[in-house]
Amino acid sequence: MTTTIDPPERRETAVDKLRNGRAAVADRWHHAPRWVRWVLLAAVIVFFYALPNKEFYQYLGPIPTPGANFTQVLFTVSIYVLLAVGLNIVVGFAGLLDLGYFGFFAVGAYTVAVLTSPSSNLKTLWPWLLVVPIAIALTMVSGVMLGTPTLRLRGDYLALVTLGFAEMIRIAAVSSTFLKGQRGFSEIPHPPGKYADGRPFFGVLDARPYYWLVLTLIILVVIGVRNLTHSRVGRAWISIREDEDAAQLMGVPTFKFKLWAFASGAAIAGLAGALFAGKQNFVNSQNFELLNSIIILAAVIFGGSGNIVGAIVGGGLVAYMIERFRGIELFGIELYEYRFLFFGLVLVIMMIFRPQGLIPNRRRAAEFKDRRKEVIVGE
Amino acid sequence: MSDTEQTPAVPAQAAAPAVETVREREPLLEVDHVTLRFGGVVALNDVDFTLYKGEILGLIGPNGAGKTTCFNAMTGIYQPTEGQIRFRGEKISGKKRHQITRMGMARTFQNIRLFPEMTALENVQVGADAHHKTSVISALLRLPRHWKEEREGREKAERLLEFVGIRKRMHEFARNLSYGEQRRLEIARALATDPVLLCLDEPAAGFNPAEKEELLQLIRQIRDQGVTVLLIEHDMRLVMGVTDRIVVLEFGKKIAEGLPAEVRDNPKVVAAYLGVPDDAA
Numbered sequence: 001m002t003t004t005i006d007p008p009e010r011r012e013t014a015v016d017k018l019r020n021g022r023a024a025v026a027d028r029w030h031h032a033p034r035w036v037r038w039v040l041l042a043a044v045i046v047f048f049y050a051l052p053n054k055e056f057y058q059y060l061g062p063i064p065t066p067g068a069n070f071t072q073v074l075f076t077v078s079i080y081v082l083l084a085v086g087l088n089i090v091v092g093f094a095g096l097l098d099l100g101y102f103g104f105f106a107v108g109a110y111t112v113a114v115l116t117s118p119s120s121n122l123k124t125l126w127p128w129l130l131v132v133p134i135a136i137a138l139t140m141v142s143g144v145m146l147g148t149p150t151l152r153l154r155g156d157y158l159a160l161v162t163l164g165f166a167e168m169i170r171i172a173a174v175s176s177t178f179l180k181g182q183r184g185f186s187e188i189p190h191p192p193g194k195y196a197d198g199r200p201f202f203g204v205l206d207a208r209p210y211y212w213l214v215l216t217l218i219i220l221v222v223i224g225v226r227n228l229t230h231s232r233v234g235r236a237w238i239s240i241r242e243d244e245d246a247a248q249l250m251g252v253p254t255f256k257f258k259l260w261a262f263a264s265g266a267a268i269a270g271l272a273g274a275l276f277a278g279k280q281n282f283v284n285s286q287n288f289e290l291l292n293s294i295i296i297l298a299a300v301i302f303g304g305s306g307n308i309v310g311a312i313v314g315g316g317l318v319a320y321m322i323e324r325f326r327g328i329e330l331f332g333i334e335l336y337e338y339r340f341l342f343f344g345l346v347l348v349i350m351m352i353f354r355p356q357g358l359i360p361n362r363r364r365a366a367e368f369k370d371r372r373k374e375v376i377v378g379e
Numbered sequence: 380m381s382d383t384e385q386t387p388a389v390p391a392q393a394a395a396p397a398v399e400t401v402r403e404r405e406p407l408l409e410v411d412h413v414t415l416r417f418g419g420v421v422a423l424n425d426v427d428f429t430l431y432k433g434e435i436l437g438l439i440g441p442n443g444a445g446k447t448t449c450f451n452a453m454t455g456i457y458q459p460t461e462g463q464i465r466f467r468g469e470k471i472s473g474k475k476r477h478q479i480t481r482m483g484m485a486r487t488f489q490n491i492r493l494f495p496e497m498t499a500l501e502n503v504q505v506g507a508d509a510h511h512k513t514s515v516i517s518a519l520l521r522l523p524r525h526w527k528e529e530r531e532g533r534e535k536a537e538r539l540l541e542f543v544g545i546r547k548r549m550h551e552f553a554r555n556l557s558y559g560e561q562r563r564l565e566i567a568r569a570l571a572t573d574p575v576l577l578c579l580d581e582p583a584a585g586f587n588p589a590e591k592e593e594l595l596q597l598i599r600q601i602r603d604q605g606v607t608v609l610l611i612e613h614d615m616r617l618v619m620g621v622t623d624r625i626v627v628l629e630f631g632k633k634i635a636e637g638l639p640a641e642v643r644d645n646p647k648v649v650a651a652y653l654g655v656p657d658d659a660a
Contacts, residue, residue, distance in 0.1 A: 224519055227518055227519050227520075227521055228515065228518050228519055231513060231518035231525055231529065232508045232511050232513040232514075232518060232525075232528065232529075232532075233513070233514065233515055233518045234518075235497070235501055235504055235505050235508060236505070236508065238494065238496070238497055238501075239494045239497065239505045242493075242494035242495060242496055242497065243492050243493075243494060245456075245492070246488070246492040246493070246494065247494070247505070248475075248476040248477055248480075249454060249456075249476055249477075249480060249485075249486060250480060250485075250505050250506050250509060250568060250569075250572060251477045251480035251481055251506065251508070251509025251510070251572050252477055252505065252508070252509070253475070253477045254477070260514070260515050264515065
């Protein structure tokens with residue numbers, strides 16, 4: 001029996017050390033003068049803008065992915081970050097468990113595909129830039145359409161309905177002739193812009209411009225989300241998450257704000273979908289597996305739901321981890337094949353040692369701390 | 380209609396000097412022959428009383444008498460099976476809960492229901508937001524309305540926290556406040572919605588005598604600011620000490636109504652509620 005008690009205690013101290021270390025960092029951050037924070041933030045942003053240059057990343061040791069084009073990976077990662085920031089509004093702030101978030105991504109991507117691709121039946125061939133706002137608007141509308149009947153449901157029921165929604169979109173993409181199924185849409189135009197010598201800025205080979213574009217949009221979206229969460233809207237969302245009945249009785253029009261959470265989250269996913277389509281040039285039904293919804297949800301929880309920085313870190317790390325396994329062989333086994341096994345393992349370990357996520361919102365951290373105490377008392 | 384004439388007439392005249400606020404006799408909330416059934420269970424049976432502007436009305440009764448059910452019907456959580464509830468002359472049923480709050484009715488909860496992961500200040504700000512109009516667009520673009528309402532809400536919240544005496548703790552999370560502070564915070568949050576009528580559901584539950592005394596003072600102060608108070612309470616001393624009138628429920632029926640002294644001497648009430656030896660509680 002002693003053996004079973006021993007190891008957790010030893011691990012506990014290691015974890016505690018880590019935890020204290022992080023707390024110290026967080027403490028320093030909060031007590032640092034304003035300019036220090038701005039400088040650090042600027043440095044981080046510059047770092048990420050510089051990241052996709054080989055002259056820079058070759059010095060970063062094991063960070064670049066061996067089995068895949070690092071710039072491509074960065075683009076994928078940035079899309080996941082954008083999605084995690086969007087889903088964090090719905091799950092983290094408003095507390096609505098949305099398992100079908102990737103469905104909105106699909107709506108965004110397909111809107112762009114249908115309206116711009118020559119292989120679409122509509123033959124509109126509109127430019128990419130014009131279609132982006134349409135895609136965002138349409139995903140918002142689809143969010144409102146899904147939300148209006150379903151946001152009266154709570155908890156588990158909402159999760160089931162949103163899961164169904166994502167599947168509906170996927171099945172429509174697979175089997176509807178209008179959406180072309182596996183054959184998909186090709187020749188989707190890229191974003192506009194040219195170099196001085198006339199070469200298009202957003203080309204086929206170089207993924208860097210797309211990454212920079214997404215990075216810029218992430219910054220804008222984060223500013224927007226921050227504005228929302230530090231206002232009446234954010235307070236309404238959190239109050240709904242905390243106690244929906246009490247929120248209603250304190251005069252919060254809960255349905256309206258839940259719908260707004262859904263619509264804002266959807267809009268961000270729509271934007272991500274449009275960016276993805278503009279980069280990929282090709283959209284077909286295989287891009288929108290259910291697994292993606294789950295990965296993003298896992299990313300939000302992994303990073304710390306209810307915290308914007310947490311969502312960014314979670315989305316980035318999860319997407320990166322999955323790609324990092326590509327091209328690594330161990331004892332003749334291609335690790336990439338088992339990537340979700342590792343992913344699952346990491347999640348399980350996380351949930352044991354840090355259930356509130358990597359960078360939880362301070363409130364969550366307090367809550368879990370309390371629960372910890374309760375458990376100990378209970379024993 | 381008959382109830383508005385019948386109930387107040389006699390005691391009001393008799394007690395007018397003692398209970399001066401009741402003189403106005405302007406009905407604020409009318410519970411008009413309300414019956415509420417859950418399947419076969421009759422939770423409220425033809426309950427009928429009126430709450431007048433400026434008074435403190437106590438709603439009492441033994442456990443399971445239907446006090447909280449009545450309370451929930453009044454705040455729009457349950458729809459009456461028969462009869463209706465009018466607040467400021469308007470029917471409550473069919474209105475959304477947040478609309479009822481905006482009409483000027485606020486409440487606290489028997490088992491505290493704060494937003495535990497928000498600070499005390501934020502909790503009160505949510506209440507203040509009931510009358511704000513900032514929505515996604517103005518918040519996203521930081522339009523002047525956002526700044527104006529944010530400042531107003533913040534000032535109001537700080538003022539109310541000061542009023543209930545927990546201003547020092549305003550940046551503390553609600554879950555970290557002590558029990559008494561949480562009860563006070565609930566009152567501050569309810570007051571932030573600018574209520575005409577404040578409904579307190581057993582606000583003194585779990586309080587010691589000193590805390591109860593402070594609460595009494597607080598309730599009186601709230602009334603003095605022109606807010607009508609409906610009080611559900613177990614503690615008879617508290618009820619007798621602060622209310623202007625009392626309505627007694629038993630098994631979902633109103634068995635008595637009147638001034639505290641009258642109710643105390645009413646044999647029905649004594650039998651139902653005060654008959655137990657812990658009269659003085």
